[in-house]
Amino acid sequence: MKTDALIDSLSERATPVSTAAMTRTLLIGVGGGVIVSFVLMQLWLGIRPDLMPAMHTGMYWMKFFYTLLFAVAGFWTLERLSRPGASSRAQMIFEALPFALLAVFASTKLMMAPMESRMPMLMGSSHQVCPWRIIILSLPIFAGVFWSLRKAAPTRPVIAGAAAGLLAGAAGAFIYALHCDENAAAFVALWYTLGISAMGVLGALLGRFLLRW
Amino acid sequence: MSETETRLKALMLASLAGDAASYRALLAELTPHLRAFFKRRLANAADAEDLVQETLIAIHTKRATYDTTMPFTAWLHAVARYKLIDHFRRSKVRRTLPLEEADSIFADEDVESVSAKRDVEQLLAKLPESKRELVRSVKIDGLSTAEAAERTGLSESGVKVGVHRALKALSAMIGQKQ
Numbered sequence: 001m002k003t004d005a006l007i008d009s010l011s012e013r014a015t016p017v018s019t020a021a022m023t024r025t026l027l028i029g030v031g032g033g034v035i036v037s038f039v040l041m042q043l044w045l046g047i048r049p050d051l052m053p054a055m056h057t058g059m060y061w062m063k064f065f066y067t068l069l070f071a072v073a074g075f076w077t078l079e080r081l082s083r084p085g086a087s088s089r090a091q092m093i094f095e096a097l098p099f100a101l102l103a104v105f106a107s108t109k110l111m112m113a114p115m116e117s118r119m120p121m122l123m124g125s126s127h128q129v130c131p132w133r134i135i136i137l138s139l140p141i142f143a144g145v146f147w148s149l150r151k152a153a154p155t156r157p158v159i160a161g162a163a164a165g166l167l168a169g170a171a172g173a174f175i176y177a178l179h180c181d182e183n184a185a186a187f188v189a190l191w192y193t194l195g196i197s198a199m200g201v202l203g204a205l206l207g208r209f210l211l212r213w
Numbered sequence: 214m215s216e217t218e219t220r221l222k223a224l225m226l227a228s229l230a231g232d233a234a235s236y237r238a239l240l241a242e243l244t245p246h247l248r249a250f251f252k253r254r255l256a257n258a259a260d261a262e263d264l265v266q267e268t269l270i271a272i273h274t275k276r277a278t279y280d281t282t283m284p285f286t287a288w289l290h291a292v293a294r295y296k297l298i299d300h301f302r303r304s305k306v307r308r309t310l311p312l313e314e315a316d317s318i319f320a321d322e323d324v325e326s327v328s329a330k331r332d333v334e335q336l337l338a339k340l341p342e343s344k345r346e347l348v349r350s351v352k353i354d355g356l357s358t359a360e361a362a363e364r365t366g367l368s369e370s371g372v373k374v375g376v377h378r379a380l381k382a383l384s385a386m387i388g389q390k391q
Contacts, residue, residue, distance in 0.1 A: 006266050007240045010273045016231035022277045083278045084291030153275040155295040212299065213271065 022152055023079055029148030030075060030171065033141030037175050041137055045179040059183040062102070066188060067174035069098040070196065074167030078145070081160040082152030095166070099193060106185035121184040127191050130180065134195030138172025142199060146210055154211050161207015162200045169199030215286075222285040229276060240269060243289065250293055260300065268296045336383055344379040351376050 041047075054060045073095035080088035110118050124130070145164045154160030173192050182188065221242070227235035247268050251261035271292055279288045333353075337345050343365070350361040351372070361376075362369045 003244060003262065003266055003269070006269055007237065007244065010240060010269060011233050011237035013273065014228055014231055014233040014236035017229050017277045019229065019277055019279055019281050083280050083283075083288070084275070084295060085287035085289075086280055086283060153271070153278040153292065153295070155291050213275070 022082060025148045025151050026075070026079060026082065026145070029144035029146075030141060030167065031144075033144030033168065034171055034175065036140035036144075037137045037172055040140065041175050041179055045133065045176075047178045048181050050181065051178065054181070057183070059185070062105075062185055063177040063180070063182075063188050063192070064174070066098050066102050067170050067177055067192065070095070070170035071167060071174055073098065074163060074170050078149070078160065078163045078167055081156065081163050082149060082154050084153050084155045095163075099189070102185060102189045102193075106189040109184070110186050118186075122186045122190060124182040124184060124187040124191070126180065126182060127187070130176075130182070130187075130191040131195035131198060133179075134169065134173045134176050134192065135198055136172075137176050138168045138195070138199045141171045142168035142203070144168075146203075146206070149211060150213070153213055154207075157207045157211035158204050159207075161211055162204035164207065165199040165201065165203020166196060168203070169196030172196075172199070218284055218286050221289075225276075225279065225285045226281060229279070229281070240272070243272070244269070247293055251297065254297060255300075264296050264300055268293050271296060336386055339386060340379055340382060344375060344382070347372060347375045348379045348383070352380075 048054065073091065077088055077091040077095050080086045080091050110121060113121060142165065145168050146161075149160060149164055173196055176195075177192075182191075221239065224235045224239040224242070228239055244265060247265045248261065251264045251268075252258065255261045255264070272289070275292065279285065337348060340348065346365060347361060347367075350356045350364055351358065356364065358369050358372050361367075362372045365372065367375065
């Protein structure tokens with residue numbers, strides 16, 4: 001086709017477009033995935049029976065805020081990465097912040113604990129299943145995020161894929177925290193982060209192929 | 214903010230609101246820029262034209278990703294650059310140019326205008342500063358004699374004489390060159 005003819009046909013399709021629609025699409029992708037993932041968690045694992053009393057402990061909120069802040073920072077980063085020419089440096093720094101804070105907190109707690117209780121704090125009672133469950137609960141969110149990201153225009157597909165994976169992982173971990181009854185910051189810093197990071201790696205690998213436009 | 218940015222951004226905002234005339238004007242104005250951008254970076258003219266079209270389509274389908282608080286030219290450049298990188302990724306190797314096609318590419322109007330602009334700048338650089346400013350204001354920026362007089366602080370006839378002498382000096386330089 002001639003370029004002039006292309007311009008003619010494109011300009012005939014100048015329908016109004018809201019640039020906030022992009023952010024909305026991302027939100028729908030994440031939100032839809034979160035709903036599916038929550039239902040999956042309910043059917044498969046169930047919310048921990050002692051949720052109400054647990055909410056009076058600081059450790060419950062530590063998990064809650066770690067995964068929530070991680071997911072919010074991930075969403076913010078992804079929103080920038082989905083728009084050509086937008087800078088995402090500040091958002092990426094913000095994304096590293098929850099882990100940095102938790103790592104400092106967890107290592108302080110570990111160092112203050114007596115030697116013999118350090119390993120149990122780090123390993124908990126569910127380290128063999130925790131990262132896997134987070135990965136599985138993240139998958140519906142991952143699918144939702146990738147679906148919406150394919151409508152966007154990420155100019156760095158590998159980095160955008162990694163950010164999408166981290167967002168899905170953090171949101172999946174947020175849902176898993178409703179079931180998980182581990183109480184040590186060190187456990188969360190290690191095993192939660194492992195599951196979330198695995199999703200980041202998966203996103204980077206798939207982003208290369210799925211996020212071309 | 215540059216004048217181009219201001220104008221293009223206004224067209225883009227009107228296009229996003231659904232104004233077909235602005236949209237057509239925007240795409241028509243972008244096309245020669247995109248063509249020059251891709252031709253400068255690709256040996257094959259047909260590939261460059263394909264990329265111009267692909268970029269125009271991407272501008273259309275991805276226009277919701279433009280953040281209206283950001284410069285439009287930054288968005289446009291990032292889209293064009295992505296299309297270029299994607300092209301290299303797809304074709305794996307940078308294609309080289311068969312020799313018999315070389316003439317047709319160097320004769321192209323976009324390249325011509327770029328090299329003409331460069332020649333003019335080189336010649337202008339040889340003029341004394343005050344004369345250079347006069348030629349730039351009147352002959353390149355398109356100011357009227359009165360506006361140029363105001364800008365430089367000269368009288369109108371002073372501007373006219375200055376431009377005349379500067380052009381004479383420039384044509385003498387071109388003569389020497391040849």
